[in-house]
Amino acid sequence: MNVLVTGGAGFIGSHTCVTLLQAGHAVIVADNLCNSKSETVEKIKLITGKELIFYQIDVTAETEVHRIFASHPIDGVIHFAGFKAVCESVEKPLAYYYNNTVSTMLLAKCCLQYGVKKFIFSSSATVYGENRVPFAETMELLPAANPYGETKVISERILKDTARANPAFAVSLLRYFNPVGAHESGLIGESPQGIPNNLMPYITQVAAGKLEKLNIFGDDYPTPDGTGVRDYIHVTDLAEGHVSALDQLSEGVHIYNLGTGAGTSVLQLVKAFEEANGIKVPYEIVSRRAGDIASCYADAAKAKRELGWTAKRGIIDMCRDAWLFEKSLSS
Ligand code: NAD
Ligand code: UD1
Numbered sequence: 001m002n003v004l005v006t007g008g009a010g011f012i013g014s015h016t017c018v019t020l021l022q023a024g025h026a027v028i029v030a031d032n033l034c035n036s037k038s039e040t041v042e043k044i045k046l047i048t049g050k051e052l053i054f055y056q057i058d059v060t061a062e063t064e065v066h067r068i069f070a071s072h073p074i075d076g077v078i079h080f081a082g083f084k085a086v087c088e089s090v091e092k093p094l095a096y097y098y099n100n101t102v103s104t105m106l107l108a109k110c111c112l113q114y115g116v117k118k119f120i121f122s123s124s125a126t127v128y129g130e131n132r133v134p135f136a137e138t139m140e141l142l143p144a145a146n147p148y149g150e151t152k153v154i155s156e157r158i159l160k161d162t163a164r165a166n167p168a169f170a171v172s173l174l175r176y177f178n179p180v181g182a183h184e185s186g187l188i189g190e191s192p193q194g195i196p197n198n199l200m201p202y203i204t205q206v207a208a209g210k211l212e213k214l215n216i217f218g219d220d221y222p223t224p225d226g227t228g229v230r231d232y233i234h235v236t237d238l239a240e241g242h243v244s245a246l247d248q249l250s251e252g253v254h255i256y257n258l259g260t261g262a263g264t265s266v267l268q269l270v271k272a273f274e275e276a277n278g279i280k281v282p283y284e285i286v287s288r289r290a291g292d293i294a295s296c297y298a299d300a301a302k303a304k305r306e307l308g309w310t311a312k313r314g315i316i317d318m319c320r321d322a323w324l325f326e327k328s329l330s331s
Pocket of ligand 2: 086087124125126177178179197198199200202214215216217218227228229230266289290291292296
């Protein structure tokens with residue numbers, strides 16, 4: 001298939017481009033590089049030994065997006081492009097609503113106009129809010145605690161309604177849990193700008209000596225050791241989940257959790273990182289972070305049953321590959 005990957009230079013998009021190319025698909029990337037670098041596109045080519053087409057464009061810009069659809073016979077779209085920082089979304093709600101929902105509407109509109117029948121959307125476990133774990137696709141969505149989460153709920157709704165009104169349009173809504181790790185080559189990974197918000201990049205930067213210590217946000221949650229529990233998933237497993245979803249996408253709307261189904265606490269992740277890499281990660285317990293929930297992990301049965309996809313890589317692999325990438329940044 002010819003696949004248009006928006007946000008293909010970003011963390012999850014770049015790994016998905018690698019997996020798509022390795023599976024024999026042709027890839028067109030559209031990314032304005034607002035949170036990524038053009039070098040990543042070169043590294044995707046280096047890892048796979050294959051070419052791809054790259055457009056540095058904003059996917060909310062109507063003329064440019066139309067030009068791509070008019071220039072290539074596209075079979076499917078995977079829409080990763082978007083803003084993703086929860087705190088920033090509270091400060092800049094309009095920027096988040098605009099970027100994340102206008103891009104979805106414009107791409108869906110182009111799909112209908114140019115006869116593109118497959119659409120895969122990057123959603124998030126954040127749409128489950130404070131439902132009871134494990135989160136299953138059948139659960140009612142709860143209002144998100146921040147504008148970022150709302151953009152995912154709204155985009156899902158836009159795509160569901162569009163598919164309902166256009167029965168030939170096939171949509172897959174993929175709800176990611178906590179993607180971490182990096183490509184096993186260490187060439188591509190996650191490099192957040194400024195001080196990281198998320199746990200794994202914070203741990204790798206402490207291990208690298210860029211940050212003094214990890215602040216663990218609370219040890220009084222109702223979890224086995226009191227620290228927050230999440231479903232960390234290796235980004236390569238997540239990428240493979242997209243290729244499975246694309247290959248098997250049929251008419252209608254399909255919703256899948258992409259997680260491992262297993263919860264890991266903050267302290268367990270720190271211990272696993274130390275064990276995998278033989279490095280100490282100094283930490284301190286501090287107060288809870290506003291907006292955090294105690295536990296978040298997937299019921300991952302539906303993706304296994306319908307797509308035949310399960311995550312293959314474990315916590316130690318995630319810690320090893322995340323550290324490999326961090327080391328490559330300073331070498
Ligand atoms: P990322 O920031 O690394 O990648 C997003 C890419 O989109 C970047 O390369 C950025 O330059 C590009 N982009 C943003 N707005 C654009 C626009 N208007 N036009 C063109 N390019 C644009 O983020 P990621 O972690 O790879 O996340 C990808 C998607 O998955 C996002 O939609 C995110 O909300 C979603 N998601 C991520 C996580 C996570 O933990 N990383 C969890 C759940 C869902
Ligand atoms: C965060 C976002 C969520 C988003 C997800 C994936 C918030 C409130 N939620 O979720 O919407 O979908 O990232 O990008 O930002 N932790 C520490 N110290 C740190 C960082 C994190 O103890 O320096 C803890 C957190 O309290 C949590 C766990 O580590 O228990 C994971 O945190 P994080 O990586 O930020 O992911 P989420 O909170 O799941």
